[in-house]
Amino acid sequence: MGQRRAAGSGAESTAVRWRRDIHRHPETGFTEFRTASLTAGRLADLGWEVRTGRDAISQDHRLGVPDAAELDAAYRRAAGSGADERYLPSLRGGNTAVVATLHGPRPGPAVGLRADIDALPIVESRDGSHLPERAGFRSVHDGVMHACGHDGHIGMAVELAERLTARPPSAGSVTLFFQPAEEGGRGARAMVPTGVADGIDLLVAVHLGLGLPTGTMASSLDGLLANSKLRAVFRGVSSHASLAPHEGRNALLGAAAATLAVHGLPRIPGHETRVAVGRISGGTSSNIVPDRAEVLLETRADEGAVNEDLEARARTALRGAAEMYGLTVDIELIGGVTTARADRPAVELVEASAAALGLRPVTASAENGVASDDATAFMRRVQEGGGSASYVGLGASLAAPHHTPRFDFDEAALPLGVGLLEEIVRGAARSPAVRDRIRE
């Protein structure tokens, strides 16, 4: 996205314009080369202090990074579709994080806002009733889609940056964390070790949708689940399925048995838990006994220890399934997040800000569904440093559920979100006492 589109969009807000451009060019975790470079470039042009690549993300703390070939292909694709050449090279290898900071005129609270930027491996709907299709911003990358609303998060953050640039907060600083690979719980955990969240007094992560209608807001979503994402690779022995079926060890049998076993892990009374096998891939044709099968799975729970228990049981199930069929299995943790709870001071500030804007406060319950978000890595870091944090739900009516091909959100939520974020920043800066209150 460049000057042209921004210039030519007339009445469209920055948030909507960016949201639609990013929506058209979705990029999955650690391949957000176009997305991150454009964001970095825009923030730099606005005069913010910008850190990218290895300054913003610890290469070695990332999990589930795509292989070199995939990273290269995505990089080249970004280079050919309008990425910002000034920042692109710094992101090479999947270091697609951006951190941008604006300092106010006086010392004061350091506010951090998280915006996640990755898309999902979903084929977007081509149905005429699907707004992105109708309005021409459907994904141009087949099989990749912004189906969770992260495009909206980016749009809000950029418009917020413009507003704050025009009128900086009276005190303190604002830092925007553009975080890759939220899906899978892989990006935040790798940004924290670089120290980018150190010294933040107030951390707010906003997610739109989540079942909340436009005009509402949940000041803290405490049901965020811890999770563990595993990749299991079963390895057997290949053979001709007719000439020598008995000489083969069919890796798919291990995958199949493990899939049933993982879904059969027990419920834990009093806890929200989840288990899912989301992908199986193995074999080529029916006349070759396949010697390799890959399974992607995850466990979740509303308490870290419960999730660890489920993860351990899942690993046991995978190993047992391998043994059953004479296979071996390699299990790799490719993502995972912890839980986090909101702090009272942060919640109160968010609630006051929402009230100022007329957003209706609601409570999110587990029955509406709870997910995971690795914003918890930022929250925990800030809390460890004495700061305060909350994970906020921004109402945005949905056309279809998150992570489905017709997902779309009400863009009327974007200006409300920008307003809320701005109010939070200004509210924090408004009085020297705020910082102390947060630090209580």
Added chain:
Amino acid sequence: MGQRRAAGSGAESTAVRWRRDIHRHPETGFTEFRTASLTAGRLADLGWEVRTGRDAISQDHRLGVPDAAELDAAYRRAAGSGADERYLPSLRGGNTAVVATLHGPRPGPAVGLRADIDALPIVESRDGSHLPERAGFRSVHDGVMHACGHDGHIGMAVELAERLTARPPSAGSVTLFFQPAEEGGRGARAMVPTGVADGIDLLVAVHLGLGLPTGTMASSLDGLLANSKLRAVFRGVSSHASLAPHEGRNALLGAAAATLAVHGLPRIPGHETRVAVGRISGGTSSNIVPDRAEVLLETRADEGAVNEDLEARARTALRGAAEMYGLTVDIELIGGVTTARADRPAVELVEASAAALGLRPVTASAENGVASDDATAFMRRVQEGGGSASYVGLGASLAAPHHTPRFDFDEAALPLGVGLLEEIVRGAARSPAVRDRIRE
């Protein structure tokens, strides 16, 4: 491959030269654009009457044809890697069959020889001990490999054609059937309806390897199994694995349960049977409940009715698995062959020819393994027309079993095979009485 390579290869035989070139450029079923076009071109240059494309294969009788995008990609790849432009267009759309005929000076027996030309979806070994790697003719197409010996079949057929061109049989005719998509049992069944095998008096299909050492020959492999290849697509409902796991219907669960059930189909006393799930593919990431999973499977038996029984049971298992998990399933027959038995006259002619060459006759037993081959479609057609047929095993010591990444055969078998085929052709033509004998 053209005149250049043929001219410059010095001591290498035509069979070896072609085998290695084809090995380097493997093409899977119905995408043998380069292979078929080069073969057609060479046979035409030798003066044989050549039929290709829809003259040699009935487009509508093919099963399991790749989709248009895959066919196009393969076609373009072939065009860019030395395909014969004279014949390439006729093959477009996956009509990759070639039939070439040479007429002797006098009427006489019509001899048909089958050479299958497709490769397999296997990643070829890069091990230094693997001859194709060491000698520089490893597959250039990652994930595709001639791992069954069809490259050798082509090499033998082309060298045979050269010899017969130089010295035609004294009577009758010779027809070479270069058949696509033998793997999966999809090509021969589609060539037969065009009439290319009508009027053939003697049909011989030779396969190398099969556990027979170089220097031996099995004059009839009667254990060929009937088979059915199925593609089952389970369809469920996608949802976010954490927000709404209960709203999804995970297609992988159906695939997993069906896989275990298909492998559990009962043994049938007194019969060789096989069942195999060779591929599962479904889902993208662990946080999305996958709404689609594809399973490739097959059943085999040494009697058509027994195979039909197994196929019916497999279909029942697939449907039940879908019901269990609230899914639907579409089941498509994507390949399948029948059984066939050798005729005494054909076997006797093959045995006499082998004896003349000093090949040691051996008997192939089920314990050495039996597979399927859709050469049976040609055999049955010829037998229905009153002709005689046999499926012949040509000894060729193997470095590793068929359909495995290190499969390689002893190239010393190639001149023996060419000699055997030539002797069969000349034997059939030698005496006017032969035709009658065959027709008895």
Added chain:
Amino acid sequence: MGQRRAAGSGAESTAVRWRRDIHRHPETGFTEFRTASLTAGRLADLGWEVRTGRDAISQDHRLGVPDAAELDAAYRRAAGSGADERYLPSLRGGNTAVVATLHGPRPGPAVGLRADIDALPIVESRDGSHLPERAGFRSVHDGVMHACGHDGHIGMAVELAERLTARPPSAGSVTLFFQPAEEGGRGARAMVPTGVADGIDLLVAVHLGLGLPTGTMASSLDGLLANSKLRAVFRGVSSHASLAPHEGRNALLGAAAATLAVHGLPRIPGHETRVAVGRISGGTSSNIVPDRAEVLLETRADEGAVNEDLEARARTALRGAAEMYGLTVDIELIGGVTTARADRPAVELVEASAAALGLRPVTASAENGVASDDATAFMRRVQEGGGSASYVGLGASLAAPHHTPRFDFDEAALPLGVGLLEEIVRGAARSPAVRDRIRE
């Protein structure tokens, strides 16, 4: 149990004496012939109005009744081990309910107390550390055990009856519901249709244990789960496993696949749910393909509609599993309870009574585990009639969890429970206003 033991037990309280006697002679659901007859006899001897058999239970509303042979055997066993012959005949056929009422001198609130009386099919521990073993009241019926505390419930109810007989409540009435077949959720639902709970103003069901230590009390356990108990019988075709394996249809394969599928039913966000296959039984020896397999399973949820959804999914899984393997399946609902919530007036009265006795109030959370109890059938009936109800947890420290072979509870809880029940009865009667308050 008869006069002799009661007379000779010296310092032992009635509650402990009865508890131990009943513990020694455990009887599973609808076979509580000895238990019910002794209870009826004792209450009648005390002068209470007693209803038994078909006056107390609707024969046709019972689910999961054992077959005639089992009922007869249990009946004869009871007759031979001290059952009260006056009441035994009325219970024949498994109508093992007893309802006993005592009227106070003046009109007033009708108080109902539920005591469940059935045991479980568990082999009791013979370990020396297990009190019933050590103290000589281990179960004399191998494979049957009071492993949930119902023996304690009976003991408390009988001692309460003695106390109330000695000093009746000042007003109103007290009705004791001795309910069979609580395990499986089968007894209460069949007692309610006889009208025995009609007109009750205050219904309290007390369960001991549940993770609460002796000396504590939870005035309302609202997490009671709705449940559905299913018996699925898979039917296939028998054959000789070696001569004709393919002619059989192995019913165990359906049972196995269904078991894995039922355990794989999805979690429902925001709800406590349970699924369990608790029994599989089928086949005789390995050389006979079994044509029958029985599976006992259950679903539970903290909301009726959620449980119905799970039950429907379980039924689908069972049917799909049958189809997979060419079987049929019959599915029978053999038990099931609904949920119920406590009423404020009942809770307040219980809390006041507990306070008067010095019991420490605690809150039971789902994390401590929640179960189901068909006391909810009484509660709902009373609530429909305008009365008030609560399900109360009585603290009793446990040697091992409920439903396990070493289950045992601290008998010191029994006098506390008797005291609590007495205080509730007297509290309700104490003031004419109570009844109105309850009826608010």
Added chain:
Amino acid sequence: MGQRRAAGSGAESTAVRWRRDIHRHPETGFTEFRTASLTAGRLADLGWEVRTGRDAISQDHRLGVPDAAELDAAYRRAAGSGADERYLPSLRGGNTAVVATLHGPRPGPAVGLRADIDALPIVESRDGSHLPERAGFRSVHDGVMHACGHDGHIGMAVELAERLTARPPSAGSVTLFFQPAEEGGRGARAMVPTGVADGIDLLVAVHLGLGLPTGTMASSLDGLLANSKLRAVFRGVSSHASLAPHEGRNALLGAAAATLAVHGLPRIPGHETRVAVGRISGGTSSNIVPDRAEVLLETRADEGAVNEDLEARARTALRGAAEMYGLTVDIELIGGVTTARADRPAVELVEASAAALGLRPVTASAENGVASDDATAFMRRVQEGGGSASYVGLGASLAAPHHTPRFDFDEAALPLGVGLLEEIVRGAARSPAVRDRIRE
């Protein structure tokens, strides 16, 4: 069976009379107290030398012996239903083997004939079309049935003994091996170590039925399969299915997964193989997580090494299934037989004998079904000692397949079988040369 019935049966042959009596009183492996005692008594009364109990069977070499309680119950039942008190005590503890020998007047070949005597755990049909029901000799023991024809084997052996007593063979000896626990492959292996088969020159085991019509005979059934019978006991942890499902480890899940895996063991090209899970038993009710599940299974193959391979894979599957679900598993071999091949001299003698009687020789093929028989233990022992052996199929048309509730055989086969056995015995004795021929 006593004098009365024998006396009163008029025209009925001894074979039919005994067959029907034994059929009415079926006894499973190692509980054949009535059967063995009556047989021993009758043979002793005829003057044969009789060995029973520990003289005929090595107590310690038996596999899969029922537990003491079951043995005792069966013993008492036998004592109460006409067992021969003279021999009953010697059989106590399940040592239910009988060996009876008759010596001819001169030295000569030692002929051994095997008759197996155990019944199966099958509920016999009550259908009016089922002869045993109609003719009043249906099993009086519910759940136990002679559904394989062993009752006929006993009948033939006893009538043969009567004939040979009346007219002894001219030379040599005849030994009848009444063998318990053929089903499961447990009896013969325990008799051989006592030496009862040492010195036998010619061993013939006859089985009726097997798909051969009355009037035919197969002189050698070489397809007898080796087998291994396993009992696997999965052990987990019990818990309340609702209060603490996560604290339990459900043993049924291991049983279910293992069942699917065992049925999925691969086919072995060129070999007859079998796998079967024939029984699962575990758990009591749905609200208790079961901590124990028992699985009975078997593998078979037409070659010992192939069966060993399958058994090893089955054990691996069982262990893996246990690991998957946090269980342990104990695997016990409870039966198993080896293969054996017929010797030419034995076959020739059988064929000559059959020809003399006009029985039509047929060949049994695997397609008609092959089973296992532990007569192979006798055969191998005799062959090791230099003797000759064959397993002979005696035609007997069947009403329903072996091991099914309506199994019944044409009793017209019994006199044919007696005649065949007599002819074999006399044929062997006829000429001194026979022994040498056998010993060649």
